[in-house]
Amino acid sequence: xxxxxxxxxxxxxxxxxxxxxxxxxxxxxxxxxxxxxxxxxxxxxxxxxxxxxxxxxxxxxxxxxxxxxxxxxxxxxxxxxxxxxxxxxxxxxxxxxxxxxxxxxxxxxxxxxxxxxxxxxxxxxxxxxxxxxxxxxxxxxxxxxxxxxxxxxxxxxxxxxxxxxxxxxxxxxxxxxxxxxxxxxxxxxxxxxxxxxxxxxxxxxxxxxxxxxxxxxxxxxxxxxxxxxxxxxxxxxxxxxxxxxxxxxxxxxxxxxxxxxxxxxxxxxxxxxxxxxxxxxxxxxxxxxxxxxxxxxxxxxxxxxxxxxxxx
Amino acid sequence: xxxxxxxxxxxxxxxxxxxxxxxxxxxxxxxxxxxxxxxxxxxxxxxxxxxxxxxxxxxxxxxxxxxxxxxxxxxxxxxxxxxxxxxxxxxxxxxxxxxxxxxxxxxxxxxxxxxxxxxxxxxxxxxxxxxxxxxxxxxxxxxxxxxxxxxxxxxxxxxxxxxxxxxxxxxxxxxxxxxxxxxxxxxxxxxxxxxxxxxxxxxxxxxxxxxxxxxxxxxxxxxxxxxxxxxxxxxxxxxxxxxxx
Numbered sequence: 085x086x087x088x089x090x091x092x093x094x095x096x097x098x099x100x101x102x103x104x105x106x107x108x109x110x111x112x113x114x115x116x117x118x119x120x121x122x123x124x125x126x127x128x129x130x131x132x133x134x135x136x137x138x139x140x141x142x143x144x145x146x147x148x149x150x151x152x153x154x155x156x157x158x159x160x161x162x163x164x165x166x167x168x169x170x171x172x173x174x175x176x177x178x179x180x181x182x183x184x185x186x187x188x189x190x191x192x193x194x195x196x197x198x199x200x201x202x203x204x205x206x207x208x209x210x211x212x213x214x215x216x217x218x219x220x221x222x223x224x225x226x227x228x229x230x231x232x233x234x235x236x237x238x239x240x241x242x243x244x245x246x247x248x249x250x251x252x253x254x255x256x257x258x259x260x261x262x263x264x265x266x267x268x269x270x271x272x273x274x275x276x277x278x279x280x281x282x283x284x285x286x287x288x289x290x291x292x293x294x295x296x297x298x299x300x301x302x303x304x305x306x307x308x309x310x311x312x313x314x315x316x317x318x319x320x321x322x323x324x325x326x327x328x329x330x331x332x333x334x335x336x337x338x339x340x341x342x343x344x345x346x347x348x349x350x351x352x353x354x355x356x357x358x359x360x361x362x363x364x365x366x367x368x369x370x371x372x373x374x375x376x377x378x379x380x381x382x383x384x385x386x387x388x389x390x391x392x393x394x395x396x
Numbered sequence: 397x398x399x400x401x402x403x404x405x406x407x408x409x410x411x412x413x414x415x416x417x418x419x420x421x422x423x424x425x426x427x428x429x430x431x432x433x434x435x436x437x438x439x440x441x442x443x444x445x446x447x448x449x450x451x452x453x454x455x456x457x458x459x460x461x462x463x464x465x466x467x468x469x470x471x472x473x474x475x476x477x478x479x480x481x482x483x484x485x486x487x488x489x490x491x492x493x494x495x496x497x498x499x500x501x502x503x504x505x506x507x508x509x510x511x512x513x514x515x516x517x518x519x520x521x522x523x524x525x526x527x528x529x530x531x532x533x534x535x536x537x538x539x540x541x542x543x544x545x546x547x548x549x550x551x552x553x554x555x556x557x558x559x560x561x562x563x564x565x566x567x568x569x570x571x572x573x574x575x576x577x578x579x580x581x582x583x584x585x586x587x588x589x590x591x592x593x594x595x596x597x598x599x600x601x602x603x604x605x606x607x608x609x610x611x612x613x614x615x616x617x618x619x620x621x622x623x624x625x626x627x628x629x630x631x632x633x634x635x636x637x638x639x640x641x
Binding site: 132133154155160162164168169170185187229 | 483490494
């Protein structure tokens with residue numbers, strides 16, 4: 085549905101995007117993740133045709149966003165960062181203005197407006213000036229605007245920024261609901277949001293894709309998965325288990341951990357390969373005459389992965 | 397085309413849905429009334445000076461042009477600068493609209509304001525006509541010229557509004573440009589005849605006068621249309637240039 089290839093964007097001397105490539109299939113809800121300034125917004129602006137890339141291509145349903153700009157924009161609903169709106173209009177006026185520009189007929193328009201208003205939950209404020217609405221309602225009006233023409237693709241730049249926790253939950257529900265029958269790309273630096281709404285993550289940092297896949301696949305790939313936490317009870321007089329563990333052919337490094345209140349001694353063991361070492365570590369302990377109290381494969385959660393990939 | 401009309405409609409509604417349009421029109425009509433009925437002579441070139449003392453409509457239209465150099469930039473300043481400031485420009489330009497459609501729609505909206513403002517001045521010349529000199533020629537010519545100059549001012553104002561996100565900057569730049577383009581024919585004779593002639597050819601005021609005299613010369617018409625088209629094209633280009641910044 086969306087194919088982004090080798091996207092580079094320079095703002096003067098600053099390179100905002102440095103060879104970003106990924107594709108989005110029809111019906112996916114993709115969370116575009118990254119710290120502030122990673123290039124998320126730039127990428128979305130290029131996708132929606134607001135700015136042009138310095139090099140690289142973006143195609144939507146096989147059409148290039150530069151040469152077939154109008155057709156592409158017809159298929160996309162876009163909520164820019166901070167949901168800019170005409171504050172002097174009411175949501176009804178605003179949606180009818182955008183609907184008419186989107187080419188929805190005058191007969192169909194009132195019905196269409198009613199439907200999106202219901203879906204995003206702005207029915208009670210339809211005739212109130214947008215300038216007087218709360219941030220949560222404005223964000224919803226922005227969402228309503230993005231879907232007035234029933235687009236195949238929704239591009240949402242930080243749809244929940246600046247909302248209170250209740251509003252965030254509500255907007256997430258709206259997005260999840262929308263994602264059932266269309267392709268959604270949403271950017272955020274908020275991790276719970278991604279796990280709550282997206283079935284795929286593209287993590288970018290310093291203008292490059294650092295990770296791409298389902299949340300589970302990313303955790304498996306970047307979450308370590310090759311370190312183990314062992315708690316061992318060692319009989320009096322036996323040699324230091326560090327040495328014995330270190331001599332295991334698959335073990336790269338052994339670090340003793342100070343754990344207050346632990347029954348045995350606790351070690352972190354880093355493996356050389358990806359395969360699960362727990363069976364072999366168990367046998368190793370038995371042969372050495374230790375009692376293995378706990379053996380756990382450690383994985384970083386998404387938050388830790390995010391930090392690991394973006395703090396370097 | 398429907399897009400352009402939707403845009404123009406939204407602009408007209410925005411003007412008349414807020415006090416801006418009413419204040420601008422009220423100030424305009426008031427000032428025009430004062431200078432007209434108190435017969436404050438306009439700074440006409442020497443050869444027109446005596447004519448101006450007669451019961452003629454000429455000073456009325458001259459004053460209108462002068463007041464428009466201030467009123468119309470105040471109307472056009474928000475057209476694009478405000479969109480830039482609010483961030484709605486991003487929304488507008490990611491709709492299936494071309495830059496040309498955006499610019500033309502906005503311009504037509506502002507033209508709607510000009511139409512209303514000009515129509516509301518009609519009682520003044522009609523009063524004069526009722527009191528004497530019943531020649532409708534200068535009336536038609538005068539309005540035609542005023543509308544053309546006004547359209548040119550709005551196009552220039554739209555252009556300056558495309559350059560900035562500050563409405564006040566757009567406003568002041570437009571006044572400066574409009575005033576310069578209008579009164580460039582009043583350069584001192586010392587600049588020399590060729591320069592003076594060239595200045596006259598570029599002057600809004602010079603072309604306006606020849607239309608207001610009731611002589612419809614296609615050259616004057618072409619001049620104003622070129623200014624409008626040129627300024628709108630530059631404004632569209634300025635919007636488009638965002639892509640490569």
